[in-house]
Amino acid sequence: MSADRYQALANSALGGAVVKRLGLPAPPRLERHEPGMPVVTGPVVFGEARGGHLREAVHEVMRSIGARLVDAKTAGDGDDRPAALVFDATGIDSTQRLRALYDFFHPTIASLKRNGRVVVLTTPAIEADSVGAATAQRAIEGFARSVAKEIGRYGSTAQLVEVAAGGEGAMESTLRFLLSARSAYVDGQAIHIQAADSVTVPEDWERPLAGRSAAVTGAARGIGEAIAETLAGQGAEVLCIDVPPAGEALAEVANRIGGTSLALDITDAGAPQRLADHIGERGGRIDVFVHNAGITRDRTIARMPPEGWDGVLEVNLSAQERINGALLEGELLGDDGRIASVSSVSGIAGNRGQTNYATSKAGVIGMVRALAPVLRERRVTVNAVAPGFIETKMTEAMPVGTREAGRRMNSLIQGGQPVDVAETIAWLVSPASGGVNGNVVRVCGQQLLGA
Amino acid sequence: MSPDALNDAAVLGGNRIPFARRDREYAHASNQDMFTAALDGLVARFGLQGERLGEVAAGGVLKRSRDFNLTRECVLGSALAADTPAYDVQQACGTSLETTIHVANKIRLGQIESGIAGGFDTTSDAPIELNDDLRELLLDLNRTRSTTGRLALLGRLRPGQVVPAIPRNEEPRTGLSMGEHQAISTKRWGLTREEQDEIAVESHRRLAAAYDRGFFDDLVTPFLGLERDGNLRPDSSMEQLAKLKPVYGEGSDASMTAGNSTPLTDGAAAVLLSSDDWAEAHDLPVLAHFVDAETGAVDYVHGESGLLEAPLYAVPRMLERNRLTLQDFDFYEIHEAFASQVAMTLKAWQDPAFCKDKLGLNEPLGEIDREKLNVNGSSLAAGHPFGATGARIVATLAKLLAERGSGRGLISICAAGGMGVAAIMERRG
DSSP, X not given: OOOXXXXXXXXXXXXXXXXXXXXXXXXXXXXXXXXXXXXXXXXXXXXEOTTOSOHHHHHHHHHHHTOOEEOTTTOOSGGGSOSEEEEEOTTOOSSGGGHHHHHHHHXXXXXXXXXXXEEEEEOOGGGOSSHHHHHHHHHHHHHHHHHHHHHGGGTOEEEEEEEOTTXXXXXXXHHHHHHSGGGTTOOSOEEEEOOOSOOOOOXXXXXXXXXXXXXXXXXXXXXXXXXXXXXXXXXXXXXXXXXXXXXXXXXXXXXXXXXXXXXXXXXXXXXXXXXXXXXXXXXXXXXXXXXXXXXXXXXXXXXXXXXXXXXXXXXXXXXXXHHHHHHHHXXXXXXXXXXXXXXXXXXXXXXXXXXXXXXXXXXXXXXXXXXXXXXXXXXXXXXXXXXXXXXXXXXXXXXXXXXXXXXXXXXXXSOBOHHHHHHHHHHXXXXXXXXXXXXXXXXXXXXXXXX | OOGGGSOOOEEXXXXXXXXXXXXXXXXXXXXXXXXXXXXXXXXXXHTOTTOOOSEEEEOOSSOOGGGTTHHHHHHHHSSSOTTOOEEEOOBTBTHHHXXXXXXXXXXXXXXXXXXXXXXXXXXXSOOOBOOHHHHHHHHHHHHOOSHHHHHHHXXXXXXXXXXXXXXXXXXXXXXXXXXXXHHHXXXXXXXXXXXXXXXXXXXXXXXXXXXXXXXXXXXXXXXXXXXXXXXXXXXXXXHHHHTXXXXXXXXXXXXXXXXXXXXXXXXXXXXXXXXXXXXXXXXXXXXXXXXXXXXXXXXXXXSSOOTTOHHHHHHHHHHHHTTOXXXXXXXXXXXXXXXXXXXXXXXXXXXXXXXXXXXXXXXXXXXXXXXXXXXXXXXXXXXXXXGGHHHHHHHHHHHHHHHHSSEEEEEEEEETTTEEEEEEEEEOO
């Protein structure tokens, strides 16, 4: 990956002192998951607003992950400082009672460890009993996002998880992800958990994808390679797909992760059929499909040649639609099937010179949102990730000014790694994530652009 | 054992690296680099990482002496299980059809369940030997114990001995190159420049079309930046080829040019074969079955036969054994060593005198439908790394048969040393 020299400097003894003296932002070193690491590296403080209904469900998850729950008052200091603060805010039914947030976080937030985690649980506003309750529940989002901005410089993150009625039992995969180092670069997000009839609990949470087959497009390098690698690491048998000219790198990836390679230009008219045939011949089904392949052809709209528009829309959006069509029509997605698409922060915020790219990536969000309720009936989920500034060969080639701005303009003051996107995808496609559907999760360190 | 009691040998797929013209993209790639890449691409396509296969059989013509166990070295360097055995075979241009026969036969006998057959050749990273004078002197020096004896030997060193022996593309017994041999046959069979150039143009056109429609997407894996065969000229035309001067043969009717002869080429190719059971257990579809094969040779040294005429004899013997006629095939893959070799083959099998006198047949074998011949191009366009051509053809034919759904294919490959290898593949509907 490209070297963030400034971050290395700020984290060195001498460099750190200089950075501090000059009042420059000091990017924290983000902890990332390694095999054998516990979900949380210290005690978890649980708090709730009176009348909340998630206490039991949260406690059950904490037992499952082996987290030590402590009271806000008994939280220790030093190494025993809390690694996470989890607050059940579902009981807040009026704007006056929002004060419960202040009362819990005001005294505890400073005790949070570096690389700490804050999770606030709410009810979807639409399910609230009154206008006052809906107003209050929605207000919490502003709180969570602001907390994220305050603790980002310590490498800590804050998220909001909205739990629909009937989704209480479907929280575990999401809480595990958000509390762990796997979500290092996911920050300030609001995640929705829907009611799920049954959630598949993996035998081994380190390998929740064991026995599952997965396909990843654009798998020869960059983010796609990291996705393939991470899914394989979590037990999946991965079909690595990329265009024929990328075949050499693709074979290398497939061999490294014990998967298979398929050279396919997803924009070919016959590609969906070839893919369907391939899956049909090799086992007959695929459990997980990750649409990662994407291209950029940046130009302002006035200067953009037509092929620049067409190519980006084809690869980044239309091809995904056609492949989804073939997968669904051929009933090739297994039980508990999962589709995940890579969108982009550009698709949310827009970006100069990227009318084509942002259109395609916003389209991905539209597709995910529209498909989710339809697929729910088949017990299939579809979600998207929207990466912000991720350190890849592509960003390495950016002009220094643009690159530095991209890196620093987020709560964690640094770019993310491809593995951060990959871990997020792995959580979304886990068989245990049956309650996570129609979400667009940004992997951007809470980038300032695009709300 | 009757043939009915044998297992079927299935071809599951293949992989090769694009073939490169000599001293181009693969100038610094060794045989080992190339064949390991071909193997790894195959392993990736079929998810064979860490899998122990029955065997890997491969070989090349231009090999260094230290590469005695090259195929085994490639296996050890590949993603295959290290306990997969391997061996090297060398049968000139027929090498990797011969290795396919070996692997298929073992599968048919039940001795192995799966295997990879392949081949490779580099004309760029060619072995260069000490010239014989120097080599003998150095060996003598090694055998001599006394200092004076050694000094005497060193006194025999001459500047001329520094000139290395470079492998030459010529028959040791005649001193003629393969092209020079074929030029004799071209003249004898009265083959025209035009019919040869037509074969060459068609080969380029068809290979390019096959690439364009994605036919090779699951048969070729790019290597060292090369994505398609370096020799391929999609816009090759009769007018262009007509401009080339003859390079083999003499006189006004010399017709063999660089355009209708294969260039020196670097490359490697591999084919995955298995029993039907193994394929099913691994969820891998069977493309076609390897039915029968025949290897032949002719006496081109003392006899009247041309160097590249062996397939003319091997194919009819194989047809006879399988009770098939030459017209019972949906695809014909006749290796284009030279366009003239293909034209000669077609002409000979239609020639009543040749078929009667040489093959002992009452009727000529007859015509081949040109629309079924080398339908995706062949060596004139793809190039011809000697050891790799057979595996290229086997994989191509297997996929053609799979695409068609059912049918039968014939392979004919001429080889140096007056040899030829032929095979029949089939896909049952």
